[in-house]
Structures are given as C-alpha cells and as structure tokens.
Amino acid sequence: MSRSEIIGEVEDVEELLEDVETTSGDSSGASAYLQDTNPFIHSLFPVLFINRDLKILFANKASENLLTGFKELTGQYLTDVFGKFFTFEDIRLIRETTIKGSNGYSWKGEVHIKSREMVSIQTKIYIFPAHIDIAEPSEFVVMFDDVTEENRGLLRSVFMSLLEASKLKDNDTGKHITRVNCYSRRLAMELFNKKGYERIDADFIDNIGFLASMHDVGKIGTPDDILNKEGPLSDWEWKVMQEHTKNGAFILSTYPNPMAKEIALSHHERWNGTGYPFKLEGDMIPLVARIVSIADVYDALRMPRSYKPAIEHGKTIEKIMEAKNTQFDPALLDVFYHIAGEFEELYEANQDKN
Numbered sequence: 001m002s003r004s005e006i007i008g009e010v011e012d013v014e015e016l017l018e019d020v021e022t023t024s025g026d027s028s029g030a031s032a033y034l035q036d037t038n039p040f041i042h043s044l045f046p047v048l049f050i051n052r053d054l055k056i057l058f059a060n061k062a063s064e065n066l067l068t069g070f071k072e073l074t075g076q077y078l079t080d081v082f083g084k085f086f087t088f089e090d091i092r093l094i095r096e097t098t099i100k101g102s103n104g105y106s107w108k109g110e111v112h113i114k115s116r117e118m119v120s121i122q123t124k125i126y127i128f129p130a131h132i133d134i135a136e137p138s139e140f141v142v143m144f145d146d147v148t149e150e151n152r153g154l155l156r157s158v159f160m161s162l163l164e165a166s167k168l169k170d171n172d173t174g175k176h177i178t179r180v181n182c183y184s185r186r187l188a189m190e191l192f193n194k195k196g197y198e199r200i201d202a203d204f205i206d207n208i209g210f211l212a213s214m215h216d217v218g219k220i221g222t223p224d225d226i227l228n229k230e231g232p233l234s235d236w237e238w239k240v241m242q243e244h245t246k247n248g249a250f251i252l253s254t255y256p257n258p259m260a261k262e263i264a265l266s267h268h269e270r271w272n273g274t275g276y277p278f279k280l281e282g283d284m285i286p287l288v289a290r291i292v293s294i295a296d297v298y299d300a301l302r303m304p305r306s307y308k309p310a311i312e313h314g315k316t317i318e319k320i321m322e323a324k325n326t327q328f329d330p331a332l333l334d335v336f337y338h339i340a341g342e343f344e345e346l347y348e349a350n351q352d353k354n
C-alpha cells in the first residue's frame, strides 16, 4: 500500500469517527432490547443490539458465550471491539447501513474473530433493524452465525482420511499419533504463560493438538521394503527414508495453516544442526517442530517396537535429557522436564490395546 493510500485511509477513518460523534444515539423510545418481549434475550443465536453509532446496547447470553475472550461488550463500540477483524470496506458499509439505510438498513458479511486466549471463530454476521415497523430505525440487531465447527470439521475430516491412509503403511501404532498430539498440546499449554512464547495462543494450542499427529504422513510415499526393513538401512535407503519429511510437507501444503507443513518438514531437525532434511540449527527450526520432536521421541522410546523393547518412563527422561543442546531445544527441555510426570500419565491413559 502506498503512502498516499495509507493517508487516504486514515482520513477516511477520521471521517467515519466524526460520523460516530455527530450522529445521534436517539433510540426514539423504542429500546427493543429492553423489552420483555425481546425474543433474543434467551435465544440460542448470539445477538447484539447496537444503535446507529454502532454502540453496543445489549449482548445476549449466547453472544457472551461465543465471544468469551471479550469482556463487557455492552457500552462499547462495535468498531472498538471488532474493528481489527473487519476490513475497512466492511466498516464503511456497516456505517452506511445504519446511518444512510443502505440495502434496507441491512448488511451481511463474514469475519474471523480471535484473541490470544480464545480459539479463532469464523462467523457470518447479519445486521438488520430491530424494528421492522419504524421508517428510520435507530436500533439494530447484529446476529452471529458461528460456522467455525462446520468448516473446521470438514477440513479436519479430509486430513484425517489422509492420516488413516498413511497408517496403513506405517508400522507406528494408531495410539502413537494420538499420544503425540496429547504431549504436544500439553507442552504448548505450558509455554502459553511463559515469557518469550507470546506467539503461542489458543489457536496454536488447538492446532498443534491436531496437527502433531501428521508428522509422519509423508511415509505414505516411502517404499514398503525400506519402511519395514528389519536391521539397519543402507546409505541410500536412509536417504529415501529421510524424504518422508519433504513428502509430508508437500502433502500438507494444501492445509491452510502453515503449522502442518512445518511439523512434517522439520520434526527431525536437531538443535545442533545435525538433523534432516536441511540441517537447520537452533531457533531456525520452527518452534512447533521443536515441540513435536520432543513429544515424538518420548513416545517412540516408551513404546515397544519390533526392533526394541519398551523403555520405562524414568530411563526415557534420562535419555532425552542427555540430548539437551544436541538434539533438543534446551529451554523447551526444561519445560518438558517440569511436566514430564504428565507425559507418563498421558502414555498410560492412551495405551494400545492388543
């Protein structure tokens, strides 16, 4: 965006704000939101009532439940609370709806609403007059239609099918990927309140809790004789095996969140730069991959495999802590060590049934 465009936008915003100050908050005595007959008070549909200036007059229980990260909706301006989630054009059109009566005083749109504490909400928004029998309405209903679960469910079911397909080939058990999700999520939750991990928000925790399971999805492209070979791999077989990271990133590149790709591509990188596929070092390795690699290795050590017995919790912790600064991020390992007892509980609670 050019400087003149930015200045133009700032002037436009100032003009809109002037509008907010000069238009009257006159409710014409209607106050639909205060009436006992207001059907939205107990409605399942999240609803706000606003006046022409976009001031929130009333928020029903369902809207408070939906917008848990936002305190005290009533009395604030819609643009102050949700302004950053709307495009500038949306705000302009909403203002024209309530002030000038565009489109019969109605507007519809879709926004992503998020805060650090709250998982993103994808919602359709409908604005329309609170009274249909008033020529110049002064109160409006803002109705939210939360489509987050619908969209997320659809997206995740597609990627779950992919995971199921990859499980047909990989000799890792089903519960391994469930447990890696659980450990990764737990570690991310622990980091949430720690200084230096501000980028971890509710979405990060929710996503890692689903996407960690995808770390080896690229093994779908690894030849069976290499994947199932007993005994050590030859140099070229090992090279082919390592390709599962890039294959996974390629497969997951259609997932809308880059986290999926980062996990698949970088979960075998090592803190000291000796991992694969790119020998990334330290902070160059995406945080999400550093978390998943601890979770994956913990579980891989714990569970029995055809070529090794199960290792008990204490010994596993010892082995992992020995790899501080070499394989794993030392700061993350300290956090892991602090909550390692919960990893053991998660392992025990999600045992494979034979």
Ligand SMILES: [Fe+2]
Pocket (backbone or CB within 6 Å): 215, 216, 244, 267, 268
């Ligand atoms: Fe892997």
Ligand SMILES: [Fe+2]
Pocket (backbone or CB within 6 Å): 172, 176, 180, 215, 216, 296, 300
């Ligand atoms: Fe794994």
